[in-house]
Amino acid sequence: MIDIVINVTLLAFLAITSIAILRMTNLFAIVMLYGIFSLLSAGLFVVMDAPDVAFTEAAVGAGISTVLMLATLALVKKPQKPYYSEAPRAHRPWLPLIVVIITGSALVYGTWDMPGFGAPDSPAQTHVASYYIDNALEETGVPNVVTAVLASYRGFDTLGEVVVVYTAAVAVLLLIGGRRPKKVAKSKGEGKQDEA
Amino acid sequence: MKPNLILHVIAKFVIPLIILFALYVQFHGDFGPGGGFQAGVIFSAALILYSLVFGLDAAEKIIPSSWLQKLAALGVMIYAGVGVASLLLGGNYLDYTLLGSNQIAGQHLGILLVELGVGITVAAVMLILFFAFAGRGRE
Secondary structure, rough: HHHHHHHOOOOOOOOHHHHHHHHHHOOOHHHHHHHHHHHHHHHHHHHHOOOHHHHHHHHHHHHHHHHHHHHHHHHHOOOOOOOOOOOOOOOOOOHHHHHHHHHHHHHHHOOOOOOOOOOOOOOOOHHHHHHHHHHHHHOOOOHHHHHHHHHHHOHHHHHHHHHHHHHHHHHHHHHHHOOOHHHHHHHHHHHHHHHO | OOOOOOHHHHHHHHHHHOOOOOOOHHHOOOOOOHHHHHHHHHHHHHHHHHHHOOEEEEHHHHHHHHHHHHHHHHHHHHHHHHHHHHHOOOOOOOOHHHHOOHHHHHHHHHHHHHHHHHHHHHHHHHHHHHHHHHHOOOO
């Protein structure tokens, strides 16, 4: 019972946050609402018994990416007085509404065939998951099955993920990293690029 | 940056706790939720908080950017090195069983080292990203 109350509350807050994001034009407020959205998702993951995922969502989604977006926002120049001018509508508003309703109902219809949450006979649980749950503690001595799968059974995947993270840092350093003297930066025409 | 007394006091109080929590998540990941990835992000969050409150230059004095780049590579090297070590001991790549005296000990050591590599890389990369973005605004 309490689960349902928490789920409904969190989902309602998620919906409210996303509507607020849609209707807002202040980028600073939108970034903060993104952080709140991530934090609410993390709460949902905890309710769904996935604390590892919730951890990541709270730390990366609500923490780091919010800070990175704020840092990006600080780089972008302040907009001119008219924030942006919307192009005149070329179509009537009910057309996209109908498209959205049809697509949405098709997606909802699709979910009826999905197995229930945590159903033991769903394809995700019947393949290798049962092997991990049965043997992980015996074979690795690690009580947290998630860690055992990530670091031991799926060690290759995690190695690939770490390389991807490293590659991201290399890419960012190549694109915008490195301390350059101010004069050199301007003579290379970096200032012009920033404005564009 | 205008100094703010409340922020400074609170940050100095909170940052050690965040780092302690990051270490807990790192080394307790075998038993509770968490692991190298989460620990790295939390650890970098502590230093990002420090640089938000005390300024970028103060943060770069703690960990210079050149160190961060080496640390990011070091984490990947630790991870890949564990694989090479298990190869040299006669096992498959990233098969930790031969690292210890028995299977459980080997797996335990392997997972600990691998998670450590993940944590170092993720923490360093997050800080590199933050410094790269925040450093641009200083010009």
